[in-house]
Amino acid sequence: MSRLKTLVRNQHGVQPLRGGHSLCQGCGIPMVVRTVLSTIETPVIVVNATGCLEVATTRYPTTAWTVPWLHVAFENSAAVASGVESAQRALRRRNGLTSGQDVTVVVFAGDGGTYDIGLQALSGALERGHRFLFVCYDNEAYMNTGVQRSSATPFGAGTTTTPVGLDSFGKAQRRKDMTAIAVGHHVPYVAQAASNHWDDLSRKVERAVAANGPAFLNVLTDCPLGWGHEPRLAPQVLDAAVDSLYWPLYDVVDGAYRLTYRPQKIADVEEWLRPQKRFAHLLRPENAGLVDEIRSRIERDWNALLERCNDEGG
Amino acid sequence: MTHAARELLTGGEAVAHAMRQIDPDVVPIYPITPQTPIIQGYAQFVADGRAHGELVNVESEHSAMSAAVGAALAGARTMTATSSQGMALMAEIVYIAASMRAPIVVAVGNRALSGPINIHCDHSDSMLIRDSGVVQLFAENAQEAYDLTVLAPRLAEHPAVLLPVLVCQDGFTITHSAEPVELLPDAAVAEFVGEYRIPHAMLDVEHPTSQGPFAMPDYYFEFRRDQAAALVRVLDVLPELADELAASCGRRYSAVEEYALDGAERAIVALGSSAGTIKDVVDELRADGERVGLLKITSFRPFPAAAVAAALASVAEVHVLDRADSPGGAPPLFAELAAALYGSTTALHSHVYGLGGRELHPADIRDVFAGTASDYVGLRGAPCHA
């Protein structure tokens, strides 16, 4: 519990993201922002991709942000962050600053702005080795524009562009493993986290900031509107995501895999699917095969992850 | 006047030297012909410790401009370079850079837009972003490319402006052709450009701001007007900066250059390197007693409509040479002239030339002055009319 008190104290009495924004009732994103920014002890500059977080928090002339905040476009937050980070390095060098506190550059982007349209800029920034933290708040679709599918949308999910219908069971493709893509860039720190596992996330933020280079955090968080559940069910749904092994929590430190959470009791995938309207059709008897497919993929991926963790002695 | 060194340099090399002397803090770069000599030249200066910017080898031009916006708004003097398809790819962010008032300097090696893919000169890349709100200055030769690049940071960063400034030079014709160029001494450039300062640097964390907000219909219109006003103020700011630069180098720039327009009956209006060829033809024709002249446009954006109208007030016949077309409509420079001269009695003619690097010969220019040139100079086949 002392970690939470530390997060409170790190804010120095000012929430980095105040109330007064127009994110949905029960939106999971602010918790991610709060956990990340309150773990970081240096000053921050937030670079925010176009999306729910950006649109809902800065309707001119209001802003909900009390920290420096920069939004340029949808696909380029990692490139913008590269520029900010390079500027800091250049100015510190020019002014002969070798000590003193660096400003930490933190990107917040949704899954659309990370997995899809944002992928190129992210890849470039990771490859170049900029010292910044890229946080994807992954709610598994383009939520701000009305719940359209992204490459983070899971297999079988209904979205407005992969609707469930007479001829369709929802998204026909598996979701991309963005965490693995980041790992493939040989950056110092990559992690998969979930917003309700806040202690795990906070520890990962610490490790990310300490890494002397790019850090990528893929954080699952819920969207009551897009996932189709009452806001108050958010903690339960996220628990099911993690405990069903659908969304394992791990990190990769200089290429070495480490599991950071192992459920005491593994939940059946139906606990993850059942509360969400976007999966309701999968629970019809005729779709049992699809659920089996989901279940067996989860098992396969989990075993592969365990092997990677064991290989590294994790 | 300070003594300056004179070297045989291509336009690309000259601009790389300007960048070395300006010594920006952050330079995101991505290669595309024909601007590559600029970024390669600058990269070598950095590798040799003669320039000290953070060279950011980004993975596309869209990221080059994005990183430039991030750096410029963070509080660092920032430059980049592009051409053609690179301009097209970064176009989204060029508009945003202007609206976010990021004073980035961009070296442009003007090159035709695809398709077909073509690496040679025309002005279609600049014209693609003519509505973006950025400043666009056109150089006639390598000397101008160098001088305007030195001028550019002061213009971009002027508190009344705060906009990206594009210094455009014709691809290959200027970027790759060697000419004698007078470089200013390093110290003179450093003193001229001075320190970088913007109203709300992101790295000034003691004074946090949110930049790049979402604007509803109740505010968007006012933002666009505000940035347009800043672009127009360039016409007020440019003379003072040009005077200051002239004190160092002896060359004075303005939004337009009048060449032999005194008593001219016929004039050509043009942008870029063709102006040099046209001046040669004007000299020859004047020697033969023909009353012809040239109005060279240096500042395409903001377009100096009043200065243009004044310069051409007594010219009976004006031929506008456009090195870009606007299919289904009026070519861009011609459209500006028509608007600027609306209501005058000047006979105004449009000629599109040089697309995709097609050469403009002195004979073509003589045809223009003689009134026998086609609407599409040098085109094989029937000319088409709107």
Place this chain on the structure above:
Amino acid sequence: MAQLTPWEELEPGGAIAPSTSPASPTGGWRTGLRPDVDLSKCVNCLLCWLYCPDSAITLDGTVFAGFDLEHCKGCEICAVVCPTDAIEMVAEETAA
């Protein structure tokens, strides 16, 4: 409603300083329920503070100090995560 400014008075590029940003109350989003607390059960775990999407849990130092009803949207997550059931949702009109 904040006064709409003419273009001459805009900050270049639309930079907004948080200190001058007008307030935006979002408490009106609630649809009949608001959070209420039994302080005798509260153990100051701060989970409600962490989870609240609208930063509507006010603290005095690290001590729970109440709900910011100007911004609370009534999502009920604080009541769900409270480990001691100190928080429950009550009808909006319930006396504080």
